[in-house]
Amino acid sequence: MSGLADLFEAVLERVRDVSPQPLSVSQLRAVVVLDRHDGVNLRELAERLDSTPPLVSRLCDRLEAVGFLERLPSARSRRELTLRLSDRGRAYLHDLRSRRRESIQALLGKMSPAGRAALTAGLREYRALADADGDSAGLR
Numbered sequence: 001m002s003g004l005a006d007l008f009e010a011v012l013e014r015v016r017d018v019s020p021q022p023l024s025v026s027q028l029r030a031v032v033v034l035d036r037h038d039g040v041n042l043r044e045l046a047e048r049l050d051s052t053p054p055l056v057s058r059l060c061d062r063l064e065a066v067g068f069l070e071r072l073p074s075a076r077s078r079r080e081l082t083l084r085l086s087d088r089g090r091a092y093l094h095d096l097r098s099r100r101r102e103s104i105q106a107l108l109g110k111m112s113p114a115g116r117a118a119l120t121a122g123l124r125e126y127r128a129l130a131d132a133d134g135d136s137a138g139l140r
Contacts, residue, residue: 026059039083086123
């Protein structure tokens with residue numbers, strides 16, 4: 001089982017290598033969460049990242065500095081800010097996903113039909129289990 005986990009981690013690392021700069025892994029996770037949950041506040045983002053508000057606030061400072069994040073007044077409270085990806089942040093994520101998809105498709109195209117079928121079945125089972133555990137990425 002350990003060999004399989006090591007192999008899976010190696011595949012994930014290869015996909016991460018497609019990620020262009022300037023984001024760290026933590027920043028990229030935040031961008032993905034903001035894409036899925038547009039308009040969250042800092043506390044909600046920290047909960048979704050399983051982090052603390054002070055750490056996430058600094059992470060947001062860096063995302064804002066590279067132009068990927070907008071902090072807007074909240075409609076719910078004057079003391080609260082709403083966090084949103086900027087157009088630049090959305091474009092970055094779109095480009096990243098496209099590059100990753102191309103990289104993955106190129107390798108899948110080299111696999112045998114039986115290998116692709118086995119991989120599909122295994123990944124479907126893995127995703128179902130991760131979703132049932134409440135970990136949609138299965139990668140925490």
